[in-house]
Amino acid sequence: MPRQARLDAPGTLHHVMARSIERRKIFLGPEDYEEFLGRLEKGSVFAGAQILAWSLLPNHFHLLLRSGEVGLSTIMRRLMTGYVVSFNLRHRRHGHLFQNRYKSVVCEEEVYLLELVRYIHLNPLRARLVRTVEELADYPYSGHSALLGNVKRPWQQTREVLAQFAKRTDAARRRYEEFVAAGVSEGRRSELVGGGLRRSSGAGRELPRRGKKRGAEGGYDERILGSSAFVSTVLRQAEREGRSARRRGLRAVGVAELAERVAELSGVGVEELRSGSRRRAVVEARRALTQVAIGELGHPGAAVARYLEMATSTANRSAGQGELSPLAKRLLEALEGE
Numbered sequence: 001m002p003r004q005a006r007l008d009a010p011g012t013l014h015h016v017m018a019r020s021i022e023r024r025k026i027f028l029g030p031e032d033y034e035e036f037l038g039r040l041e042k043g044s045v046f047a048g049a050q051i052l053a054w055s056l057l058p059n060h061f062h063l064l065l066r067s068g069e070v071g072l073s074t075i076m077r078r079l080m081t082g083y084v085v086s087f088n089l090r091h092r093r094h095g096h097l098f099q100n101r102y103k104s105v106v107c108e109e110e111v112y113l114l115e116l117v118r119y120i121h122l123n124p125l126r127a128r129l130v131r132t133v134e135e136l137a138d139y140p141y142s143g144h145s146a147l148l149g150n151v152k153r154p155w156q157q158t159r160e161v162l163a164q165f166a167k168r169t170d171a172a173r174r175r176y177e178e179f180v181a182a183g184v185s186e187g188r189r190s191e192l193v194g195g196g197l198r199r200s201s202g203a204g205r206e207l208p209r210r211g212k213k214r215g216a217e218g219g220y221d222e223r224i225l226g227s228s229a230f231v232s233t234v235l236r237q238a239e240r241e242g243r244s245a246r247r248r249g250l251r252a253v254g255v256a257e258l259a260e261r262v263a264e265l266s267g268v269g270v271e272e273l274r275s276g277s278r279r280r281a282v283v284e285a286r287r288a289l290t291q292v293a294i295g296e297l298g299h300p301g302a303a304v305a306r307y308l309e310m311a312t313s314t315a316n317r318s319a320g321q322g323e324l325s326p327l328a329k330r331l332l333e334a335l336e337g338e
Contacts, residue, residue, distance in 0.1 A: 008072045009237065013052075013109050015116055015192065015225070016072070018080065018102040019060040026087070026097055027058055033141050035086055036061070039079050041155040047075045050157045053116060055123040056141040062120045064107075066157075076102050106234055108226025112192070117161055118183045119192045121147075125184065133181045144180065148173055192225065253335065255293055255307045262289045265330055274308055287318050288327035294319035296332060 008014075020026045027033050033056055040063075044051050048068025055062045067075070084097045107116060121144035122136070130136045137148050146153040147161060149169075162172035165179070224231045263270045266285040273285055286308060293299040294316065305315035324332070 008067055008106075010048075010067060010069050012067050012072075013107045013113065014063075014065055014067060014072055015105045015107055015120075016063040016065065016076065016102055017060065017104075018076075019099045021096055021099050023059050024097075025058045026060070027056060027141075028091065031090070032087060035090075036079075036083050037141075037153075039082050043075050043079045044155055046070065046078070049075055050160070051143070051155060052113070052157050052161055053120040054143045054156070055120045057123060057127050057129065062123060064116050064120055072104060076104075104223070106224045106226075108230040111227065111230075112225055114161075114164055114179070115189075116192060117143075118180050119189060121180060122183055126188065133177075133184060136180075137177070147176060253297065255289075255299055255304055258293050258297075258331070259289055259307065261331055261334065262327070265334065266327055276309065284325060284327055287321060288325050288331055290315050290319040291321075291324055291328040292331050292335075296324075296328075 027036065036056060040051065040054070043049070044065070047070035049070070049072075050066040050068070051063065052066065053062075053064035065072075065075075080098060080102065087097060088094060107113070121142050124130050124139045124142055125133065125136050130139050136142070136144055138150055139145055140151050143153065143156050143158075145151040146156045147158050162169060162176060164172075165175040166172040221231055221235060224234050226234075259270050259273055262268070262285050263273060266281060266288070268282050268285040272279075272282055273289070275282070277283075289308070290304055293304045294301050301316040301319065302312045304319075305312040308315060
């Protein structure tokens with residue numbers, strides 16, 4: 001089964017997770033932890049990303065970040081590849097370190113931001129690296145200690161998270177700490193890490209994965225955590241962006257080649273297409289060519305007009321006539337399907 005595309009856009013909130021191969025340790029000591037954090041800091045600054053929560057454990061890590069202008073895939077490639085190279089050199093080993101590619105879930109901020117911050121920062125406690133919430137406050141390899149002011153991490157967005165609890169820093173930290181402590185009894189929440197629950201049906205109730213098909217009302221998508229409306233919005237945006245990207249890649253298809261494809265689909269010969277004939281089928285074929293070449297693939301109107309031996313204004317007017325014609329849609333589908 002082919003991999004699904006990543007979902008990303010500037011300002012998107014992601015819960016990112018990556019595990020080691022065969023549960024081996026990816027952090028063998030303080031030097032490894034600090035190496036990873038140094039690369040995370042540099043990567044977030046380079047990409048304009050905001051790190052809201054994070055937790056490093058011996059054989060995996062969690063990040064909650066809001067992506068910037070540079071996409072998530074670039075951030076993670078630089079982070080993980082660079083870390084593996086340095087880890088292998090430092091420990092005289094070879095080969096892969098992480099299991100497959102990282103996992104990322106696009107999250108609805110209004111509903112899940114604080115839940116994810118708490119869940120991620122409780123990971124060391126659930127993994128028994130610390131015994132109590134009090135000990136967690138001093139665990140250096142989680143964003144929790146930075147939010148409480150016990151460890152300085154200037155690159156972490158502590159103010160934004162604390163502002164969700166109170167205006168004054170001391171009050172915000174106290175309420176945040178109480179919020180985290182209240183989550184200890186919740187244990188592992190599969191919907192926050194890409195488990196069996198997906199799109200919300202409203203009022204905070206989640207629908208089981210097997211109960212709905214993707215694309216159905218109230219369905220789910222395993223790459224997204226949020227309400228039905230949020231999931232639908234993200235998928236529509238991803239579809240539009242994917243279509244735009246595909247069409248940008250089609251700009252290399254020249255006007256003459258497009259004309260040949262129109263001729264194949266319409267039954268109108270290329271010579272007749274360029275003849276100026278007013279026969280209805282020819283007019284429709286010419287309109288489809290201008291709509292796709294100018295309106296969709298971005299060819300200059302003057303270039304298309306020269307090929308069709310018509311005025312530039314006529315070609316541009318033809319391209320702008322209402323919605324895509326059925327023939328133009330068939331042409332685009334044929335091109336994108338190749």
